Amino acid sequence: MKTQHPISQNLPGHRVRAVIAGTGSYLPARVMSNDDFTKIVDTSDEWIRTRTGIRERRIAAPGEATSDLAAKAGERALQAAGLNATDLDLIIVATVTPDHLLPSTACLVQRALGAERAFCFDMEAACSGFIYASEVARCFLENGAVRHALVIGAEKMSSIVDWTDRQTCVLFGDGAGAVIWTRAEDGRGLLATAMGSDGRLADLLVVPAGGSRKPASAETVAAREHAIRMSGREVFRHAVVNMAQAARDAIEKAGCTLADITWVIPHQANQRIIEAIAERLELPIGRFYLNLERTGNMSGASIPVALDEAVRGGTIRPGDRILTVAFGSGLTWGASVIQL
Ligand code: UT7
Numbered sequence: 001m002k003t004q005h006p007i008s009q010n011l012p013g014h015r016v017r018a019v020i021a022g023t024g025s026y027l028p029a030r031v032m033s034n035d036d037f038t039k040i041v042d043t044s045d046e047w048i049r050t051r052t053g054i055r056e057r058r059i060a061a062p063g064e065a066t067s068d069l070a071a072k073a074g075e076r077a078l079q080a081a082g083l084n085a086t087d088l089d090l091i092i093v094a095t096v097t098p099d100h101l102l103p104s105t106a107c108l109v110q111r112a113l114g115a116e117r118a119f120c121f122d123m124e125a126a127c128s129g130f131i132y133a134s135e136v137a138r139c140f141l142e143n144g145a146v147r148h149a150l151v152i153g154a155e156k157m158s159s160i161v162d163w164t165d166r167q168t169c170v171l172f173g174d175g176a177g178a179v180i181w182t183r184a185e186d187g188r189g190l191l192a193t194a195m196g197s198d199g200r201l202a203d204l205l206v207v208p209a210g211g212s213r214k215p216a217s218a219e220t221v222a223a224r225e226h227a228i229r230m231s232g233r234e235v236f237r238h239a240v241v242n243m244a245q246a247a248r249d250a251i252e253k254a255g256c257t258l259a260d261i262t263w264v265i266p267h268q269a270n271q272r273i274i275e276a277i278a279e280r281l282e283l284p285i286g287r288f289y290l291n292l293e294r295t296g297n298m299s300g301a302s303i304p305v306a307l308d309e310a311v312r313g314g315t316i317r318p319g320d321r322i323l324t325v326a327f328g329s330g331l332t333w334g335a336s337v338i339q340l
Pocket of ligand 1: 234235
């Protein structure tokens with residue numbers, strides 16, 4: 001996002017904060033519609049639309065990996081910020097679909113961008129990953145350790161869905177969104193974040209094999225244990241309760257009220273979840289920016305893609321105060337208040 005303010009203003013009475021200097025996103029070219037799913041599982045466009053709000057999602061090409069999507073989103077964010085890759089001090093990639101178990105996807109993005117000065121690592125907090133990663137970047141920025149941080153949410157969810165499971169395969173999509181965070185002292189910035197986790201509920205949303213618990217074997221592949229298993233109804237219930245609470249906590253921490261929030265950018269998992277949160281917060285659904293109809297659930301990429309679209313489309317403008325809120329496997333959740 002090209003802001004109206006210079007990147008680093010020094011206005012009296014304001015503390016140093018992490019501010020958004022630019023956003024970018026990238027969606028792969030291939031569109032998969034709900035009707036396409038009727039050819040592979042027992043489902044219908046009507047069921048998917050009414051139960052989730054999703055009409056279509058993007059699917060990466062076979063040779064396209066998460067770091068490819070992430071690097072393209074990162075390039076666009078650099079352009080929007082008017083910065084070069086060599087200006088970056090830190091790259092964090094929030095993902096559950098890394099190119100490899102090692103090295104980190106962030107290091108592959110560093111190589112693709114030529115960001116040779118940056119230190120780089122991945123963040124695994126599932127759908128809450130972008131909020132967690134931005135909060136970590138905020139700490140580095142505010143304590144002066146870094147000046148420019150690139151935070152990317154990037155997912156190739158199509159690489160971990162079970163294409164025979166109608167309860168999950170219709171939900172997810174691929175894509176990447178990026179934000180360049182920098183420092184300023186002018187009242188803008190990441191004002192507050194509230195985060196939480198509950199590992200007791202880890203089994204509700206899990207990819208059982210491929211890690212150290214169940215290393216890949218012919219048996220795990222045959223049992224499709226490298227794909228997502230989700231207890232949808234349970235996750236739904238926890239998502240509504242915890243996202244609404246996280247939103248309230250972040251707003252309180254930021255010292256503002258819901259009335260001060262111009263736009264809410266929620267994790268785009270299910271329109272019914274978002275409507276339930278709007279109801280709990282007593283906010284009109286029109287204040288929520290939605291793109292899941294076109295993208296499906298892109299896990300950690302959902303919020304930064306929606307943010308970039310809203311900024312580029314002119315929906316979100318400099319001066320707006322936005323609330324991001326997410327929920328995912330772990331279980332994890334979080335919300336941030338950002339003054340643009
Ligand atoms: O991003 C990470 C967090 N994840 C989420 O937030 C996902 C949270 N969960 C959800 O969004 C919803 O629970 C789902 C969209 C996954 C499912 O919606 P639901 O209203 O909870 O449906 P359900 O699982 O209770 O299933 C209702 C019926 C079942 O049939 P019976 O048992 O009532 O005969 C399912 O078998 O719908 C059936 N069903 C389908 N039918 C057609 C499940 N998936 C499909 C499908 N097409 N794709």
